[in-house]
Amino acid sequence: MADSRLYGVELDSITGRIAQYLYPQADIMVTGFEKTDRRDFFDLAIGNVPFGSYKLSDKHFDKQNFLIHDYFFAKALDQVRPGGIVAFITSKGTMDKQSPEVRQYIAQRAELLGAIRLPNNAFRANAGTEVTSDIIFLQKREQPIDIEPDWVHLGLTEDGIPINSYFVEHPEMVLGTMAWDDSMYGNRQETACLPIEGADLSEQLAAAVRSITGEYHAVEMPDLADGEEIRESIPADPDVKNFSYKIEIGRAVQQECRDRY
Numbered sequence: 001m002a003d004s005r006l007y008g009v010e011l012d013s014i015t016g017r018i019a020q021y022l023y024p025q026a027d028i029m030v031t032g033f034e035k036t037d038r039r040d041f042f043d044l045a046i047g048n049v050p051f052g053s054y055k056l057s058d059k060h061f062d063k064q065n066f067l068i069h070d071y072f073f074a075k076a077l078d079q080v081r082p083g084g085i086v087a088f089i090t091s092k093g094t095m096d097k098q099s100p101e102v103r104q105y106i107a108q109r110a111e112l113l114g115a116i117r118l119p120n121n122a123f124r125a126n127a128g129t130e131v132t133s134d135i136i137f138l139q140k141r142e143q144p145i146d147i148e149p150d151w152v153h154l155g156l157t158e159d160g161i162p163i164n165s166y167f168v169e170h171p172e173m174v175l176g177t178m179a180w181d182d183s184m185y186g187n188r189q190e191t192a193c194l195p196i197e198g199a200d201l202s203e204q205l206a207a208a209v210r211s212i213t214g215e216y217h218a219v220e221m222p223d224l225a226d227g228e229e230i231r232e233s234i235p236a237d238p239d240v241k242n243f244s245y246k247i248e249i250g251r252a253v254q255q256e257c258r259d260r261y
Contacts, residue, residue: 007042009033011259032077033060044085045076047135051091051131070102076106077109082142083217086110090134092117095164096154096191099115103152110138112151113214116205119176119195132193161191173211175204194229 006026010016016030029036034056034068047071066074069090074084094102094116106112113238116135123132156170174193181192193200 010179017054018050023104030176032056033072036075036079038079040079040081042080042084044087045080046087047072047076048089049073051133064105066091066102069167073106073136077106077138077140079138081219082140082221084140085113085214085216086138086140088116088133089133089135092134092191092193094136095134095151095166096162098154098162100152100154102136106138107147107149107152108141108144110140111214112166113137113139114147114212116208116212117167117174117193118175118205119201120181120192121195122201123145130192132191137214139177139214139216163191165209170211173208175199175201 006023006217008019008023008026008028009032010028010030011032012121013030016028019026020028020030033214043100049069052068054068055066060073061071061074061076064071064074064093073086073088073090073094080086083128086197095117114137114184118133120130120132122133130201150169151164153165154162157168157171157178159161159178161180163174163178167174174194176192176193176199179194180189181194182189197206
């Protein structure tokens with residue numbers, strides 16, 4: 001990634017301006033994610049998406065009626081190129097909610113490379129909250145296909161806890177113990193991933209990441225004709241499709257981008 005162009009999207013004005021100051025070579029947009037439109041543009045999207053039971057208005061996704069965290073997955077998959085990677089931290093609801101519709105939508109458009117379930121104290125030190133969350137790794141398909149892999153559905157742990165089938169099949173990717181927990185919602189029971197006493201989360205995470213399978217293929221430049229060479233490069237235009245042509249200061253240029261956000 002050393003030679004990559006970096007892009008960022010941040011809604012909060014103060015945080016966005018701090019990011020612009022810290023990373024002057026990156027293109028940091030201080031705006032809502034729903035206002036961005038860079039289809040099939042990025043190689044890699046990394047983020048810690050907002051969690052919540054609210055929705056954003058985006059005409060391209062309004063009919064899906066996505067909650068905020070699920071919307072971020074759908075929007076990101078639109079913006080990475082085929083073969084591109086999406087690596088997001090999200091609430092356990094994306095993988096564990098009873099309704100499979102969101103997972104069906106994602107599975108049709110991306111292959112699940114793997115997921116890691118974090119214990120509910122993973123963000124307590126820096127966010128002051130206890131929430132069970134997942135890191136999900138996806139690779140965008142060339143085009144949507146009609147498919148319904150096992151991870152679209154839920155299963156049960158040996159203790160009868162409902163959990164995504166992926167975690168039932170890969171218990172080593174759960175960095176804690178799944179249990180019923182009513183501490184957050186009072187009388188309403190909710191599942192939670194409780195930390196293992198004495199376990200080092202950084203060591204657990206390092207081991208789990210090594211189990212993520214998948215192969216990333218960089219975009220290849222088209223072959224050049226004999227005697228032809230690339231004489232100059234300019235920043236990629238987010239409004240131009242990869243490997244297409246545009247007129248730039250009176251010249252025809254071809255876009256070839258390797259961008260991340």
